Amino acid sequence: MYPPVSRRYLRRTLVKCGECGLGWVGICQRKVTPDVQYLYYECTGRQPLSCGRLTQCGARRGRADRLDAVVWESLCQLLRPPSVLPTLQQSWAEAKPQNLTALTVQQA
Secondary structure, three states, X not given: OOOOOOOOOOOOOOOEOOOXXXXXXXXXXXXXXXXXXXXXXXXXXXXXXXXXOOOOXXXXXXXXXXXXXXXXXXXXXXXXXXXXXXHHHHHHHHHHHHHHHHHHHHHO
């Protein structure tokens, strides 16, 4: 798997830290040779001043390739039963008018 050229991580802030509950962001760490880089997700609580906390979160970084594999496998398992897609589509269709109504109220 190649790292994203734009360094846009699909799951940034969607993954929550198990220790402090803040979102994880994507980071790129380069090694001595410039062609070797490692992609990680890291809790925003590791930089306490930027997230408004007094102490640093003790959670370790998670490798992006491993997290991507776990999320992809979970998504595949969720979508395998044929009855899931019509149910998801129906839920989305029912929620869409409510979301549009809420958006109209917010705009007003």
